Amino acid sequence: MDKSPSCTMIETQLSGIYPFIEKDELESKWMPKAYDAHMLLEKGEGPARNTTGWLRLPWELEASGLSEIKETAARINETSDILLVIGIGGSYLGAKAVIELLAPDSGGGLNRTKVIFAGTGLSGAHTQRIMKSLEGKDFSINIISKSGTTTEPSVAFRIFYGLLSERYGNKATQRVYSTTDANSGALLKLSREKGFKTFYIPGDIGGRYSVLTPVGLLPIACAGIDIDALVEGACLAGKEYSVKAPENPVWQYACARQALYDAGKKIEILSAWSPEYRYFGEWWKQLFGESEGKDLRGILPVYLEMTADLHSMGQYVQQGERMMFETFIWTETEDEGVIIPYDDENLDGLNYLAGKSVDYVNLNAMAGTKEAHMDGGVPCIELRTGVVNARCLGALLYFFQLSCAISGLIGGINPFNQPGVEAYKKNMFRLLGKT
């Protein structure tokens, strides 16, 4: 495990925003608001009442241990080629993000069990593809829903539990693991009636802040990822980012976002420099979009995969309407990685790169892109993290959760509710004839 102290300290570089906003303004106007927001979170007042269990969760987990989750994961690993995780939104994106970053090449698992996801939509064709992928495989199900009533996972569970029962008869119940609220919901009732092994989501932790609860930890542990290290990273980050001072990287990121929004920059682009970040980008989009997009306000979060998207969206970012700022996320690499070879013929003209690593080229692509986008009028924030491993990722998850809560409160909204999500459901239920 990486024990370097720098691993959990995300470095926030703001030099790329000062051509666009005053440094003094950030310190005199926004930092005091960050202080107030941080205190509100810690005291659990206002919108932070009964919604901030995630703030102290890593220490609670460290104290209580993760043995129940690890034992369950070991049982699933022994009995299953596939763990089918059924959930949507905050009940899936955190686990998917971590697994894609730390266990990408093995198709969702470092060991025998491959973790795949269902209930993330309502496409029949996609459901059929998942059914096909289960043919001839031993599988178990982890159904995750805090409310226990969300349509997409409920539909998927009915279908896949049916399949499980066909396959394993009355032993099927032993292959279902449910993760839900401790006090209410249809899934809780179903779990009790059928006798499923059940994990509970603390009442004061909402979906998009729940990756470090059993919602994320059970699938992540099943994929063979070190969840102790993940929690340890979050603990270290929690300590580091509890500091009430303008040097706190969380405050810097949160304040920079709100100052830029105030200056008319309505869109934030998160640019990550490896395809494995794709689902981390989806998790980040949900966290910020669902937390901040309300009351006719809020920064629109957009994720770009670099360098691929420079060849599709790069033109817009460079010369389209000037309404965005960009946050570059750069992670250190462990070693030199892949080296570009020398070629005698040099027909492609690439010998000037011979002996250099692909990551070195990537780093320079990022530096060049940042310079170009700033020249094009796009304020740029840079977040630098240590090598991507479980510990570092735990810290990064905590960094963004705290940044999001502070940013939302500074922006004058409640970052813990999502009243707008109900609108489509009402219409869908009417169209489907739900009584």
Ligand code: PA5
């Ligand atoms: O952040 C949230 O609360 C939501 O995005 C939920 O995670 C999502 O709607 C899924 O809800 P549930 O876990 O109740 O099925």
